[in-house]
Amino acid sequence: MTQRRAKLLFCLLLSSALFCAAVLLGHPAAIFSQQKSTKEDSLVVPGEVGHSGGRLVVSLRGEPKTLNPLIAADARSREVISVMQADLIHINRSTQLTEPALAKSWKISPDGLEYTLVLRQGVKFSDGQPFDADDVLFTFQVYLDENVHASQRDLLIVGGKPISVRKVDAYTVVFRLAKTYGVGERLFDGLAILPRHLLEQPYREGKLGQIGSLTTAANQWAGLGPFRIKEYVAAQRLVLERNPYYWKSDTGGNPLPYLVELVFLFVPNADAQVLKFQSSETDMISQLSAENFSVLSRQQHGYTMVDAGPGLEYNFLFFNLNDPGEKASPDTRKKQKWFQEVKFRQAVSDAVDRQAIVRLVYQGRGAALWGLVAPGNHRWGNEKLPHPARSLEQARALLKQAGFSWSTGTDGESTLQDAAGNPVEFSILTSSSNADRAKMAALIQDDLKLLGMRVQVVPLEFRSLLDRVTQTKEYDACVMGVASFDADPNSDINVWLSSGGTHLWNPSQAHPATAWEAEIDRLIEEQMSAPTFEQRKKLYDRAQEILVENQPMIFLASPDILAGAKNSVGNFHPAVLEPYVLWNVERLYLKNARENAGR
């Protein structure tokens, strides 16, 4: 008892000494304002109260390219940036609904065109500089500047016009849209608010694209997120430390984040990540394949594995539906004739054994899929979409209706042939780096053999695959997967719209090639500006139905989000939205952190 009291006394003495030292060293403002901010303007986050201290180590699939949100295009950079930056309004990854972040509250005008955001007061960037409406204005100016080429720009063009931003006072900002926008305040999620005091100079000099590399000195970079950069060791790790000015606190009034340090180890290989997790070098692991998940589940000691359910990734097979043009070879034209036939695509869809895909590829940790909206998206799925069971009879009947027939070879194997007597043969591309999709393709190959189609699976390096699908358009069919970044149709808009770059079966069309694509375009655009959720949902449901009727994409399956963490990690609640395990990073804590701190 006395020992503990002595320790407590010592801690008190130490902290007061530190406090005095800070005052004497000329940083009084930092400490006072932090205390003030916790009283007035910090956001209180509900949930289990942890305690501060400790470092959490996670692995990252390779080195992030940049810390600069303006130019970050790769998933690794985005993951790191998501814990260093903050947005005005945030989507809670668990409830999939919006909640206040840097904006304390917001109001949408009755016509749906004006968004008035009230900013949190007394918030500071991670370098201690205050945040106000000028930072917001500057941020959106940069995002919308064509010369900056920010990837966020497209998201901020509504109704063909960029969003306009107006400052009312130091803590009130008004955004004006040219057209009503159904996505509403979700628009602000992920749009990091940039520090004007650091970036204005480089912006004027046109150098915004070059800054924010990982080698940036810690005092040259700041954000509003829970962590800030501490150390970067090339090819090994990136160490972040807690942002002492962070604007959230727990229900006990303790400032967040709990963790003192967050370390990203660069481990490029999924299997190596598993080994590092098993050997306790990392504390958490996410984006696990089902195989590795079951390996880890089988020999669990000291850690917990969590299956968060199906995520937002959807895998699908699609055929090349591009107009081959005049110069196409007869072979291409012959195949185009099959692929353009709706009944052919429906027959393929009927023959695919989705349950087998879920079982063999995802070891049952996934969901079969019949439409574009993955089951992880709780609000937008169309419950009325048909889920036909696999039926080879139905498939054969459809093919017969479309003029196909079967011939029996000397081996007794039947071969499907078209009306002109050509045997049906084609190839399916898959990415050689994705074992799951290669497996799906192999299963489809076997399924279609039962219909008499001779299919070859061609694994290609992902970039050359993408080049073939979107640029040269020289391919027959392809198995691919897309992970929506948000549970809102807007995140898949480029898949839906015929002018979209990821409208994969026939990308970037000048005019919709078919009547049904035109109809989908109309529905999607209409739902974007429909005012209520119910109206949007109705339009979106119809678009999903049309997609399923025409089967340009044959949906296969959606994998579960699988993650694991050491038992000592508190508040570990993986979500099905990215970042899967770090979405509540400010609340993650180490249960044994006290002992470490005492050391």
Added chain:
Amino acid sequence: MSGERTLAWWLVFLGMLHGTVVFAGFFAPYDPAEQDRQNPYAPPMRLHLVDTEGHLHMRPFVYALKLREGAFDQFEDDTAHAYPLSVFVRGSRYRLVGLLPSRLHLFGVEGTRFYVFGSDAYGRDQFSRLLFGGQVSLLAGLLGAGLSLLLGLGIGTLAGYYSGWKDEVLMRIAELFLALPWLYLLFGLRAFLPLAVSPLETFFLIIAIIGAVGWARPARLVRAIVLSAKERDFVRAARGFGASDLYLMRRHILPETKSVLLTQLAILVPQYVLAEMTLSFLGLGIPEPVPSWGNLLSNLQQYSVLVSYWWMYLPALAIVPFFLGYLGLASLLRERRDGCKIERAGQGSVT
């Protein structure tokens, strides 16, 4: 003479191994590409003679597999029903030696699938895949070795016989071939090939590639022998009698290279089988679902497979006797050759 006998034993041993692979359709119970989606990663099944109630059966039998509750890849024996093993059963269609259509298999089980070596991710029978995979891999090895020896023989003989600038040029090219980083070139080459290459085309392509790549070493060996052989007294004598170049090569010089070529063949075949395996392992080889030994081993690239399913290693073990056979043969042949050389050398000194 005991050398002759050992040689015969090695040949019989290799012959038997090859026989099982050549007649894979007969020895393998199933079609190598046939999937059993209910039984992925099934472990090797045991043959029983005594059932769970203690009754002795006349014929060995197996129990069907059933999934353990809630598991994906944990099987247990379904002891409700015993399936006896039968011999000479009718099963999946195949062509014996690639020609004769047949449905006869050495063994099989009615009512359930019998996995001798377990099954892979798609529930395909590993044992059947191993045998059929051997057809691809061994044939690629044999034909590839034959091709490169043929090339090596031709080029080596030309270089050795004519010497001078022809020799210089050919040998420099040979050195270039030895120095090139082949694996990376092959990756580059794959990019130029058409997108979808059928398994048969790929097969011949692989043979052409590994055959064309490997001619340099045998060519140098052959050249050395030809160089010394053309200076032999009996060759000079024949030339003095007016024999043509072609006659000399055919009658006197090429026979000298026979023992070297045989030894090289025995060394190169396993090497080229390995080359095919490397190519398939790296995804440049025969496309799935056609089995080859390289494809079978490439399953082991995944960590989860390595630690979860020990029977996926079995193909690697099964390949060992083939290599042992070939390398044993090669060392015997080399011993014989060296013996001959000593004899020859003795004769030469007398004349």
